Amino acid sequence: MSRLSFSFIIVTLILTLASCNKEPDESNLYTFTGQTIQDYLQANDSAFHKFNIILRRSGLDRMMASYGEYTCYAPLDRGVDQYIDSLWNDPDAKIPHNGLTENSIDGLTDEQCQEIAKYHLSAMQYTFVEDLSDAGGKEITTMLSTPFISRLHDDGVVRFNNSVSVLRSVEDGKLTNGNVHIVDKVIPRTTHYLAEILEEHTEFSIFHEALVKCGLTDLLHTDHKTNANGIPRTYKCDNINGPAGGGWEKERYYYPTECKIKFTVFAETNETLAAAGINSFEDLRQKCAEWYGGAAEWYDYPDKEANPISTGDDYTNTFNVVNMFLRYHILKASMPVSKLVYENNTSNEPHWNMAFGGEPHDYYETLLPHTIMKIWQPLYQNTGASRNIWINRWREHNTLTDEVGTFGSDATHQIRRTGCLVIRAESNIQAYNGYIHVINSPLIYDADVPRGVLHERMRIDMGTILHELSNNNIRFATSDEIGAMNTVVPGSGLMTRLPLDYFDNLVSYNGRTQLAWYTWGNWRAWESDQMTGWDENDFAFRLPPVPTGDYEIRIFFAPLSYGGLQQYYIGTSSDPSSMQPLGLPIDARYPNVGMEEHRNATGYLLISEFNDYGVASDLVLRNHGYMRGPASFSRGTYNKVRQRVYSPDELVADKSCCSRYEEGYGVMVMRKILGTRHIEQSREYWLRIKNLLKGYDGLLFYIDAIELVPIDIVNSQDYTEDWY
Numbered sequence: 079m080s081r082l083s084f085s086f087i088i089v090t091l092i093l094t095l096a097s098c099n100k101e102p103d104e105s106n107l108y109t110f111t112g113q114t115i116q117d118y119l120q121a122n123d124s125a126f127h128k129f130n131i132i133l134r135r136s137g138l139d140r141m142m143a144s145y146g147e148y149t150c151y152a153p154l155d156r157g158v159d160q161y162i163d164s165l166w167n168d169p170d171a172k173i174p175h176n177g178l179t180e181n182s183i184d185g186l187t188d189e190q191c192q193e194i195a196k197y198h199l200s201a202m203q204y205t206f207v208e209d210l211s212d213a214g215g216k217e218i219t220t221m222l223s224t225p226f227i228s229r230l231h232d233d234g235v236v237r238f239n240n241s242v243s244v245l246r247s248v249e250d251g252k253l254t255n256g257n258v259h260i261v262d263k264v265i266p267r268t269t270h271y272l273a274e275i276l277e278e279h280t281e282f283s284i285f286h287e288a289l290v291k292c293g294l295t296d297l298l299h300t301d302h303k304t305n306a307n308g309i310p311r312t313y314k315c316d317n318i319n320g321p322a323g324g325g326w327e328k329e330r331y332y333y334p335t336e337c338k339i340k341f342t343v344f345a346e347t348n349e350t351l352a353a354a355g356i357n358s359f360e361d362l363r364q365k366c367a368e369w370y371g372g373a374a375e376w377y378d379y380p381d382k383e384a385n386p387i388s389t390g391d392d393y394t395n396t397f398n399v400v401n402m403f404l405r406y407h408i409l410k411a412s413m414p415v416s417k418l419v420y421e422n423n424t425s426n427e428p429h430w431n432m433a434f435g436g437e438p439h440d441y442y443e444t445l446l447p448h449t450i451m452k453i454w455q456p457l458y459q460n461t462g463a464s465r466n467i468w469i470n471r472w473r474e475h476n477t478l479t480d481e482v483g484t485f486g487s488d489a490t491h492q493i494r495r496t497g498c499l500v501i502r503a504e505s506n507i508q509a510y511n512g513y514i515h516v517i518n519s520p521l522i523y524d525a526d527v528p529r530g531v532l533h534e535r536m537r538i539d540m541g542t543i544l545h546e547l548s549n550n551n552i553r554f555a556t557s558d559e560i561g562a563m564n565t566v567v568p569g570s571g572l573m574t575r576l577p578l579d580y581f582d583n584l585v586s587y588n589g590r591t592q593l594a595w596y597t598w599g600n601w602r603a604w605e606s607d608q609m610t611g612w613d614e615n616d617f618a619f620r621l622p623p624v625p626t627g628d629y630e631i632r633i634f635f636a637p638l639s640y641g642g643l644q645q646y647y648i649g650t651s652s653d654p655s656s657m658q659p660l661g662l663p664i665d666a667r668y669p670n671v672g673m674e675e676h677r678n679a680t681g682y683l684l685i686s687e688f689n690d691y692g693v694a695s696d697l698v699l700r701n702h703g704y705m706r707g708p709a710s711f712s713r714g715t716y717n718k719v720r721q722r723v724y725s726p727d728e729l730v731a732d733k734s735c736c737s738r739y740e741e742g743y744g745v746m747v748m749r750k751i752l753g754t755r756h757i758e759q760s761r762e763y764w765l766r767i768k769n770l771l772k773g774y775d776g777l778l779f780y781i782d783a784i785e786l787v788p789i790d791i792v793n794s795q796d797y798t799e800d801w802y
Contacts, residue, residue: 113253114254115150115255119133132191132195148257149203150198152261154260196222198265212424214416216416238261242264242266268508273286273298276289276343284357284359284362285345285346292393298512301511302338303339313337319331331573332563341445341512342515344407344514345515346516350517350519378626378758380448406446417554418515421455426554428714429714430717433711437454437456438457451523455468456468458488468499475490477534477535482726501518528626536786536787544584547595572596576609578593585619595608599714601713603634603747608780613777628755629755630753634784636746640776643771646765648753648755650763660755692739700751710736713740716735
């Protein structure tokens with residue numbers, strides 16, 4: 079069956095299921111040509127009278143009557159009544175009746191009307207089939223900047239946050255300024271923090287009890303970066319234009335004015351723990367002593383000598399075995415399942431650029447000091463459905479290949495550790511400050527993780543290092559979503575300007591550094607987005623914590639004719655005095671593959687200039703400190719071959735479909751080898767990037783991703799590391 083035919087069947091099935099959904103009781107809902115969303119809601123006031131009151135009191139009714147592209151999730155009157163009654167009779171309300179003055183629409187405060195209205199509106203168009211009907215669950219951005227999850231359930235009904243059903247949709251251009259999805263209830267928006275949600279879900283009672291005993295619940299109540307007085311901090315970006323050239327300097331782009339703190343928690347249910355012999359907190363304590371009691375042998379953590387790993391009953395000690403177990407379950411970045419890795423889904427289909435068998439994966443820092451975990455969606459040698467996402471799955475020789483130009487033979491890549499499966503159907507449990515995802519087995523930082531799982535080439539995106547991008551709906555957002563947040567220039571979603579004091583893992587040493595995040599798009603970039611900067615940049619970012627060892631450090635960059643002269647430094651803190659130069663200054667214009675003198679100076683050969691798939695050229699490039707881009711991704715619009723290839727001839731035949739061979743389109747992807755360093759897991763390492771040229775405000779650079787590669791992987795005599 080062709081892919082097109084299969085897609086048609088799926089869409090037809092969804093439409094059929096949707097048509098079976100219970101229709102609103104008000105059967106006379108109608109649409110006239112030329113109506114706005116507000117016209118439609120007013121024309122059907124008998125069904126939406128109370129939501130119309132909420133819109134009017136919020137002032138957003140005028141927006142729904144104006145030109146633009148919006149989506150409205152309109153609850154029927156009975157659903158509004160039910161929601162108001164739940165607020166009035168809420169036994170857990172922090173203030174009586176949640177602030178309502180009476181149990182009716184008139185009892186809502188103006189602030190509550192604002193919040194309800196904004197949570198039921200999106201400043202972009204979401205369609206029923208392409209956007210809302212995702213069986214894995216899709217995060218939907220709202221005007222409240224608080225998303226909800228839309229999922230197509232097994233009974234054929236699309237529900238928001240697993241409880242609100244979509245009854246009917248008015249879309250396909252029937253309204254002049256967007257779409258309306260009629261829902262049976264007000265979408266529930268939790269104000270409870272992660273620890274409270276875990277307590278409410280009794281299936282996590284052992285996990286929650288451990289959180290309480292370890293004193294970690296307060297941490298999971300954090301929601302914003304604050305000033306010293308505890309007031310949420312606000313941010314300003316003095317220059318919100320783009321770089322010079324191409325008209326970008328005339329545009330004014332979005333920048334975040336607040337910084338939310340959120341987390342992702344991976345949690346085992348009581349049932350999962352019971353399968354591992356854990357039926358109480360005491361059982362968990364004993365197991366943690368087995369798992370982590372000897373962890374000092376493979377975990378090089380700060381203050382190792384002064385603060386040894388404890389199996390005692392002071393569970394609040396960071397290096398108590400139970401505390402360690404829990405901390406390794408918590409990421410500093412908040413993501414629904416669909417954004418744990420750069421998987422192919424309805425959100426990113428136009429830009430998804432994995433090629434020739436490249437597999438979505440990422441490495442995230444956890445709350446266990448100086449540790450990371452690998453999250454991976456193996457498209458090949460997966461267990462069960464190919465959409466399965468695994469934590470700390472170990473495939474032998476994973477980033478090496480025993481064949482020229484291919485991913486390598488399965489025999490070379492034996493599965494040594496299955497890892498923990500993220501159970502999609504039970505995950506995406508939403509809290510005010512993050513997500514809870516359910517896993518199928520205990521998640522442990524044991525010896526196999528640093529010695530096996532992480533002993534590979536680690537390619538880490540800048541969006542992963544700067545976790546604030548995930549927590550504030552910037553990373554993996556579409557251009558429409560970023561454009562919707564841009565109140566300065568509505569619709570300009572090409573990039574997000576970044577305040578220099580916004581990040582934990584980035585510092586700037588001057589006021590001239592200009593940074594921006596390029597939104598998902600048809601970039602020739604790992605994960606289809608990237609960080610860029612210009613002017614006389616001088617800043618540093620903290621490298622991810624990796625197991626102790628000797629590493630080759632590389633960056634992904636794009637040689638630009640207007641690039642600067644960049645000097646890299648490395649140090650054990652963000653203090654510039656701790657940093658030493660990492661190699662010689664790099665002319666960021668090199669190698670411009672369209673210029674023969676640049677190719678001669680670096681050893682770069684065009685595909686028409688070799689007949690050995692570029693193997694000899696690769697060696698010359700390495701001698702000059704450069705590497706080609708990998709074959710595992712391309713530019714989105716060029717990405718014609720996504721499946722695994724089994725011969726180098728297939729790769730070369732579709733050369734325009736991968737960054738290794740792709741020519742034209744001006745800018746190429748290159749990797750620059752910065753040098754080799756011994757890295758200790760217990761220490762911090764900062765990479766500084768300084769432009770040595772002065773007086774030029776149009777100098778531009780990109781930093782897409784970094785690679786940290788164990789030296790024995792680089793120097794392998796039997797396998798090749800740099801193809802994918």
